[in-house]
Amino acid sequence: TELARSAGLHCERGIVVNDTLQTFDPAIYAVGECIQHRGEVFGLVAPIWDQARVCANHLAGYCTSIYQQKATSTKLKVTGIDLFSAGDFMGDDTTEEIIFQDPRAGVYKKAVIRDNQLLGIVLYGDTVDGPWYFQLIREKTSIADFRDTLLFGQHMLGDAGHDGQNAVVNMADDAEVCGCNGVCKGDIVKAITDNKLFTLEDVRAATKASASCGSCTGLVEQILAATVGGDYSQTPAEKPLCGCTEHPHETVRAAIIDNELKTFDAVAEFLEFTNPDGCHVCRPAINYYLVCAWPGEPVDDPSSRFINERAHANIQKDNTYSVVPRIWGGVTTPAELRAIADAAEKYNVPCVKVTGGQRIDLLGVKKEDLPKIWADLNAAGMVSGHAYGKALRTVKTCVGSEFCRFGTQDSTGMGIELERMTWGAWTPAKVKMAVSGCPRNCAEATIKDFGVVAVDSGWELYVGGNGGMKVRVCDFLVKVSSDEEVKEYAGAFMQMYREQARYGERSAPWIERVGLSYIKAELVDKPDQRKQWYARFLESQQHAQKDPWAEPQQDARVRARFIPLADVTEA
Known part of the structure; x- marks a missing residue:
């Protein structure tokens, strides 16, 4: 700063720069701890990386980027002291504070809130949920539905990859972290230290940890935070779809609809992808967005789908x-x-x-x-069960009132109707449903993406549950009295999920991201809006309910895909 001041550059708490990182002398750029941008100074690695990218963009003559400040988090890396902070944890007259304090256990937590959004967090003694709180801040998630349990952390979501910070530090190097790809803690730590990695995406690219099912993401982030301390760079709120583009999922979907783009090449050209051929991440995602946006049109590209x-x-x-x-x-x-x-x-x-x-x-x-x-x-009259696809998988049922002495409604009949209505629908991730004939819930409807539980006076509807490694119990949506209402809510929920969730995102994390209150506002509080969702779903199903197993019988080109290479060579 003294050097800059002696050179005649304007300085306050640091060297004052504009959004392109130029000083008051437009020929001189500055980044890092020495600068002051919009009244703020910086002492962490994460914002400096962003500044360097913007500065490089302008030095290279592209001049297309500006620097925008983002919420940052800090994990103090001192043995025996667990301290985490993120966002605006001071607050002002317009904010509220929720504080949890247990002096004997050495735990202190403070959340700063405005309009049911988390603005800042301070954690001392128990920092395990730091990445989760920071995600809530970055994505501006409404906490209205879990405000009363906010300071108790994410543990109730049942994340199998979520564990205590101290446990992470004490894990043996040969302890397996990512079961899908066989990655141990030592592999991750070595990759971080040898390659100077600072982000989750860097670790995924180098080790494949958390790159498959994602259930160990929380654990990988904690290892990353414990290894690099305050230099830890959290994933940005608007994460790009992939390395081929800087645009997030939502921007890509909007571009497809607003500009009537109907091929991958058209999308890549319009959004100026750095790799015009795309990659294994963006091609299947964009193919799904095209199929969802233009039902009935020949936009599906089999080469963009996985095997x-x-x-x-x-x-x-x-x-x-x-x-x-x-x-x-x-x-x-x-x-x-x-x-x-x-x-x-x-x-x-x-x-x-x-x-x-x-x-x-x-x-x-x-x-x-x-x-x-x-x-x-x-x-024999059977069609594909779509057990292989991001689609409606099953509608599990119990025998219901037809045979069971406890059954209050015909759960089997309702399940069959739901499955016949929803089969064939391509979705961002797999979808499972279930219908139970009474509150005993033998069909396990309350851990499905859409669950129906019969009661004496009708049906209770639940959304956003799933089993597996990341167990999540459903959220109650609404109670209805008729079978037709069940189908209307199911179709509307499916279409809302199809149009708004990101590719690869199950309904549970989607609901956690947008908030249950938003789902209820769209589906329960706005009947006309719900009917529109339902109508769009039924329209798309007219084109989607074609059995893919019948295609080889009708098209020789499809049959050719299944001929062994040896037979083709001999022919």
């Missing part, structure tokens, strides 16, 4: 496939069971398994046999 969706079957570790026919509401017939048994014997299927979704899985089918086994199952 499971291209082959309409789940590939297994031995390169065979699994075939799961749809069984409506878990109810089948002797004729369907015979057809499944005949197909299993005819094609030497090594394993026939009943699934948790009340279906039958034929495991070990050779790729060249897929069109033939599909044809046999189609002949």
Whole structure:
């Protein structure tokens, strides 16, 4: 600063710069701890990286970027002292404070709130939820639905990758962190220190940790924070879709609709992707956004889908496939069971398994046999169960009032109606439903994306649940009295999720991101809006409900995809 001042540059608490990082002398740029931007000075690595990117953009002559300040977080890296802060934790006359204090345990937490949005947080003694609080600040998430438990942390969400900060520090280097990709703590720490990594995306690219199912993301972030301390750079609120573009999911979707873009190439050109061919992240995402935006138009590009969706079957570790026919509401017939048994014997299927979704899985089918086994199952009246896709998977049911002495409504019939209405719909991530015939909830409806529980006077509807490694119990949406209302809410919820969630985002994290209050405002408080969502869903289903298993029988080009390479070479 003294050097700048002696050179005649205007300085206050630091060297004053504008949004392009230029000083009062436009030929001189400045970044880092020495600058003052819009009255603020900086002492962390994360904002300096952003400043460097903007400065480089202008020095290179592109002149397309400006520096915008973002909320930052700090984790004090001192042995024996756990302190975390993020955002505006001082507050003013327009803010509220929620404070939790336990002197004996050495724990202090302070949240600064305005209009049901978290502005700042201070954590001492228990910093495990620091990344979660910072995410709430960055994404401006409404805390109205969980304000009363805010300071108790994220543990009630059941994140299997979420653990205590001290536990992270004490983990052995050979302790596995990412089960999907076999990454241990030592691998992550070594990558961080050797390659000077500061962000979650950097760690994912270098180690693949948390790059698959994502359930260990919280744990990876804690290892990153513990390793680099205050230099930890959190993922920005508006995360780019991928490395090919600086635009987030929402901007890409808006561009597709506003400009009537109907191919990946058109999207990449319009948004000026750095890689015009795209990558494994953006191609399937944009393909989904195109399919969702333009139902009935030939916008689906099979080459932009992963192998499971291209082959309409789940590939297994031995390169065979699994075939799961749809069984409506878990109810089948002797004729369907015979057809499944005949197909299993005819094609030497090594394993026939009943699934948790009340279906039958034929495991070990050779790729060249897929069109033939599909044809046999189609002949028996069965269609694809979409067990391989980001789509409606199953609608699980209990026997309900037809047979069960506790059943209050016909849950089986309702489940079948819901499945026949929603099958074939492509969604941002897999969707599971369930209908229970009474509050005993035998169909486990309260851990599904859309759950229906029968009561004496009608149906209770729940949203945003899921099982697996990241268990989340549903949120109560509304109580209705008629079957038609159940279907209307289900279709409206599906369409709202299809149009607004990010590709790969399950309904549970989507609801946590936008807030349950927002979902209720759109679906419960605005009947006309709900009917519009429902109408759009039914319209899209007219084009979506085409059995992909029937395609090879109708199109020789589709059949050719399943011919072994050796046979093609010999021919």
